Amino acid sequence: MAEMEPIDREEFRQEARAWLKANFPPALTNVPGLLFQGDAHAAAANDDYQLWRQRMTDKGWGVPTWAPRYGGAGLTEAHGKIIGEELAAIGGFNPIRSYGTMMLGPTLLEYGDEAQKLEHLPFIASHERRWCQGFSEPGAGSDLAALQTKCIDMGDHWLVSGQKIWTSGADQADWCFVLVRTDTERKQGGISFLLVDMQSEGIEARPIVLISGSTHFCEVFFNDVKVPKGNLVGEVNQGWTIAKRLLQFERNSLSEVKADITPLAPLAHDYLGTDALGRVDSPDLRARMVRNAMRHEAYMATVRRLAAEGKNGGPSHGVSALKNLWSGIIQERAELLVEIMGAYGLGWAGDPYSAAEKEATRAWLHSKAFSIYGGSYEVQNNITAKRTLGLPG
Amino acid sequence: MAVLNEEQTMLKDMASQWVRDRLPVTALRGLYDHGGGGLSGSDGYDAEAWAEMAQMGWCGIIVPEAHGGADFGYLSLGLVIEELGRTLAASPLISSALVAASALRLAGTQDQQARWLPGIADGSLIGTLALDEGPHHAPERTALAATASGDGWTLSGTKRPVQDGMIANLAIVAARTSGAPGDRDGLTLFLVPTDSAGLERQPLDQIDARRPALYRFESVNIAVNDVLGEIGKAADLIDAIRDRAAIGMATEMLGSATQAFDITLDYLKTRVQFGAIIGSFQALQHRAAELFGELQLTRSAVETALAAIDADDPALPALASLAKAIAGETLHRISSQMVQLHGGIGMTHEHDAGLYLKRARVAEQCHGSTAWHRERWARLNGY
DSSP states (O other), rough: OOOOHHHHHHHHHHHHHHHHHHHHHHTTTTTTTTTHHOOHHHHOOOOOHHHHHHHHHHHHHHTTOOOGGGGOOOOOHHHHHHHHHHHHTOOOOOOOOOOIIIIIIIHHHHOOOOHHHHEEEEEEEEEEHOOOEOEEEEEEEESGGGGGOEEOOOSSSEEEEEEEEEETTTTTEEEEEEEEESSSSSSSSGGEEEEEEEEEETTEEOOOOOSSSOOOOOEEEEEEEEGGGGGGGGSSTOOHHHHHHHHHHHHHHTTTTTOOOSSSHHHHHHOOOOOTOOOOOOOOHHHHHHHHHHHHHHHHHHHHHHHHHGGGSOTTTTHHHHHHHHHHHHHHHHHHHHHHHHGGGGGOTTTTTTTTHHHHHHHHHHHHHGTTTOOHHHHHHHIIIIIOOOOOO | OOOHHHHHHHHHHHHHHHOOOHHHHHHHHHBOOTTBOOOTOOOOSOOHHHHHHHHGGGGGTTTTGGGTTHHHHHHHHHHHHHHHHHOOOOHHHIIIIIIIIHHHHHHHHHHHHHHHHHHHHHTTTTTEOOOSSSSSOOOOOOOEEEEEEEEEEEEEEEEEEETTTOSEEEEEEEEEEESSOOOOOOOEEEEEEOOOTEEEEEOOOOOOOOOEEEEEEEEEEEEGGGEESSBBBOHHHHHHHHHHHHHHHHHHHHHHHHHHHHHHHHHHOEETTTTTEEGGHHHHHHHHHHHHHHHHHHHHHHHHHHHHHHTTTTTHHHHHHHHHHHHHHHHHHHHHHHHHGGGGGSSSTTTTTHHHHHHHHHHHTTTHHHHHHHHHHHTTOOO
């Protein structure tokens, strides 16, 4: 990564600020970007979002560090960070951010051939192609390498059969990166990494209703799906290595700074009242909130520290420890928020409950997934123990 | 680790090597008697090693160049303190080179700085803070009385514990010049040579084999120009000094926790039971992984706080309390787990686990406990 001189940094910051101010649609200020990231229909129906997406695509700033031929702007990480900071400062979001930019893109840059990069990266950089991740199976959750989706070499194409589950956004995705079994003799060594067009004949995606009411996750069925030979990334049976790298990118993105977390204190004052000294009037709950808030602050400092240390320019094994800190702290916060709201934090629908209360309830239920997806809490601890700490077995 | 420049990297490497050679844990063990108490007649530190530390310039790292220091910043001083914390090296570096030097930097007049800082910087003089009077840190409850007499002041009362109090030459003493215990108004700081008439010092035989002291002031006369800062308005200054002290202590605790974790991890990789290396058991692997995560939070909180002093960050008070509280919680857990995971051998005085456990609890109380700093952080953040 090229160093930036302090003066360049300031100049670029001014340039980024001016461009963002001129181009970010004011109507989208403080609108959660996740809304469009998770919902293709909401994205398609919103003209401001489409305008913003097109402008960022043309500028290459959705993926600023990617080369221009792949749809990026060819900038350094430091430039990218400044764009992110300036965007956050005006209450904006990156309209290009997606599974494609966070997970598949970085993986293709390392393992894809030039044809695959040119075929897919520009469409990720414009967010015209939505991706989903076909990894987990009914019999392969934490033990991902037990996956059984068959992939047979038919000479001029691959033939894929099997079932995936917990596939985020599969019902709205255009493409899927899938882990398939190309060798039944070897467990990890018999897996390949395949890019599959979701329009292919024989694919069916069915949404699953979760405890939070969300239908974001799907089951995906592959029934003798034909996939072109050129869609296999890396070598045959190299998929596990590629998948591990991709999962590092995933953990890295999962544990990115979430700057939009509002302090619990004002809410606690409203719902619990204050004592004569102006403190939250529940010593026990206050103590637990404070501990959580302090750990959250230390976690944010950790994200900044690891970014500054910039180990090898990519995610490291320490990411597993970071993901567990993140999921633990955020889950506890979600529990605290519902507890602060008391009986009002337990509504599902209807007027008597405010929008913020209902949102807190759903967010709390949704947060239970944080320590399960992207490698469960227990799997992350296994990884930390073995790879980072060098413990045996 | 924070991102270091070349000079800082050299300083860290030098400190790491020197501490391992010169003040390994066995040096601290030498300050204990065979039963696990402090050695009778011990000063709680190694005077020759201290002289070497001074010679390497460590006592003057944050002292301005005009007064014989290097003006190299708190993050740099923190690199040395963290290394000392790794081996539980007993020295008055925090008390003198960080706390006393900070007090003089923050509020000393030109004359006061010229009189005291060069001695602190070259190690010929040891300074310390005499603030606490009871079992818990509570500056506003200061009762030690300062009454105007003639041109100066007369101090009467007690201080306990005074860190490195038996070897200090200069004590920065918090006293009450007006108001009642509990008031933030009416506090004043005094620069008191410890050989002043009427000041009696008694060593405290503490579990960590250091020698803090109980100071008894009986009509100790202080000259008017030995007032540090403004009369009756020292509460904010005391907070600023204590925040730096707490960050220094948190830095030592980061070093101790890191080393305690490393030693324990080594043990998990070598001890065999049930025909297997115990580190292959998942219950112990997960405990180690969780402690590793806590260490990450601690390093970030500590390094952020050190950098905040150097940057004169207005958020310093909250960051100081964050660092001390997080370091306190982490070291508490890791030092207890160090004993637990070593099993029976960890209970013996012969093993180092007990030394880490004992120093941990002392450090947790020093310059505001974990609970004190959590409460302060809560108030600063509107809880």
